[in-house]
Amino acid sequence: MKEELLTLANRVVVVAGQAGVQCEAFVQRRQSTSVVIEAGKVTFGSQDGDLGIGIRIINGHHTGYAYCTPDSIEYGVKQALSSARFGKPGQYRFHDSSRYNNTRSIFDNRIATMVTEDGVSLAHDMIEASSFDPRAIPSRGGLSFGTMAYAVANTNGASIFDEGTYIGGHVMTVLKDRDFVVNGDDGEISRVRDFSIEDVGRKATEKAVAQIGQRSIETAAMDVVLRPDAVFELFSSTVLPALYGDSIKKGESVYANKTGKQVTSSGLSIVDDGTHPRGINTFISDEEGYPSQRNVIVDRGILNTVLYDQFSAIESHAASTGNGMHTDRNESSTTYRVPPTTCARNIVFEGETMGEDEMIRSIKNGIIVEHVLGAHTANRVSGDFSVAIYAGYHVRDGQILAPLRGGMIGGNMPDMLLRASLANNYKIVESGMSSASGYVPSVRFEDVKVAGG
């Protein structure tokens, strides 16, 4: 695999060189197996694979991009040259950094050697674990596992390969009785087989059971604890794009001219770590072949740096932070079909933490929110959002009173981060609408507007 991908990447650079242009080639191979659960049964299995090449060239001061298959490299280079005619001019250059540290992607041979039957067996385990309550049906869910491999080569001598594994499982339980219908969702994703699939099924049904007896809540401002999935969905739809250098340069970021100033509570640091030992996006380099690194974006409340890919760094007279990813808006995986842009790798919330139980005990009047509906509708420029609560609980005097029926929360996430504190129940999370992933705990926000259902 390594030789094959590196050979392809370097061949593209040679072909582009013959055409007299500088070039960066990104060769990507993905292989995945998925098993689907519907209405309490395993119903569908699939094996999907892709191999493609993204070609970015610099011709004079213009840059162009195209993608192709291994059989059509000459065509791809020609298309990239053609598209460069329209690109805006700039002082673009490919990086020549080869300061790769000891970081490698996370590769678990137990995942790489899994076959469909293993997935089916795990799916049955998940179904069984979620069926402890006879009213509950694990109605939708499944498992997915596979490998991600890439090679990058460029005119300036970069030539790098890495590959990793992943496995994920999720299930939504529907619990029906004569008077009500409630849901429970749970899921895990990891680079290694280190989580219990039975726990995923069991927790989904436990969460559904906990939703029985939903009650509406009054409209008021109160403390809100967003659990990891909810907090990362909202964070990545609001704050994250504003922390990219390109957004700041274009005047689209609320963090423009805020370097050195307080942007979150002093107990919170926000780190993007391409070398994180559990990160979904941990690889030896970014997808421009630039060495992965740990970037402290916010240091104990103070904005320290923002993120760059190679070209946005050049435009801002900065250095790449190892965040060049072939990512497209609304896509959860990277793809060779689009050129690299800035994308966070593994966002980690660091700082003072406390147990979530302790956090809840200190709340006089507030809510806990597991998931939200509509995070993608947030205003990603201003950071304003207004979303529906999907699985929440009312907390009064430190006790969980009842699950919530309906209701919405709204606010401005950059402002809310100034009044945020962390629990210690860290979880690997994905946003679903971008390739960035996170490792975050529940976060408590003070004085948030809650609209009753």
Place this chain on the structure above:
Amino acid sequence: MINLIDAVGQVLEGRADYYDVRVLDVTGTVIETRKGEVTKAISGKESGACVRVLSGGAWGFATTPDISESAISKAADRAAKVARGISEGIRDRARLAPVKAIRDEATMPMKRSFIDAHVEDKLDLLTSAYDAVKKYDFVVNAMVNYKDAYIEQQFRSSEGSSVLTRTPRVLWTIEIIGKKDDRIQSVRRRIGKTMGLEAFDGDKHLQEADAAVASVVALLNGRAPPSGPMPVIADPGLVGVFAHEAVGHASEGDLVSTGNSCFEGMIGKEIGNATVTIKDDATVPGQFGSYIYDDEGVRTRPKVLINKGILSDYILNRESAARLEMEPNGGARAESYHGRPLVRMSNTFIESGDAAFSEMLEGIKSGVYVKGSRGGQVNTSQGFFQFNAQEAYLIENGEITRPLRDVSLSGSTLDILKMIDLVGKDGELGHAGLCGKGQWVPVDDGGPHIRISQCVVGGQ
């Protein structure tokens, strides 16, 4: 293709109760601009194939980017192996509702071909829009993007169906970012059609650019909205999102037949006000969600989901039709060869009624008028939704007064359908979007203005 299907047939001999093969060839262009400068220009051509096998009541599916006979035969072999792995221990076997084998060729018309057009002509759709908005000093940035794709798909099934479809699609998007004092707001508008460059005849893209500027002005001057339950008037853009999110998803046969929809078992029951009729119709010519044959080779037909308040139909693929003992209606769609066909919407809308807009305002002491949408999301099993308005205004004592910003609505589908007390006599489709359900597919939605007597409004 004949050789191919023979080869796949040989590989699957005795191993499949049913199989189908889709071979796709996609030619496309993507151009993105910021402030009139090109930031992305990609021309691409790709092909691939997928094989779906039903064996022992279980599904196996495999894909290949290589459309050679040998590669597709290997994919067929993998799909059969996957199906066999799934079928062991299976209790409830998947079945397909019967359909007549079809042999047909269907091409969606393209009056002005984007395949033959110069890139400069496509680029002009972007730069001219930027030129129209850059004169406003509050516009700090404008991204204008263009995508086209010509999709040629050959579908073959073991039942003898053979359908060749050719589908042209264009999608143009403008996103304007405006700034006033410390306030930043953004507005996005789209034109998406299943046709060629005639989608932009009459400079429709410039009209959308102007409308986007007007929305930015309203948002920059908007105040935080009131919160809580109140009367709401929704414009065609937001009504379309309601039809799609709240009703369309709950009508998807795969969700209904697996216990995931609040519409389960409710066909023939009154679930909404008698003024409400909602359709999903892929046969409307040229809209972004339009098509002729679905990805199971079934000719699509209009689906009247709610007829005068009565739940009347679901959107179905062959498997969900079999489970629900209904007729397939051509609702199976796949994003690409990487995904299996799922039950999906097409063009979803509320039919026009007879109310005037002024009638809707009458009697509202305090409410909101919501226009356009940034999208939404739904929980179909519990039947509640969220959607976000692009633009909103306060209604006070029967009059539209001041602009609001960042308004979202949430509620229970079954409650809201009964609370729609007036349906406007206007109405339009043409709100293109991409619907996500693990795979993205192009859809459209719309309708007339409607009034909801009470809906939960949330805001910042």
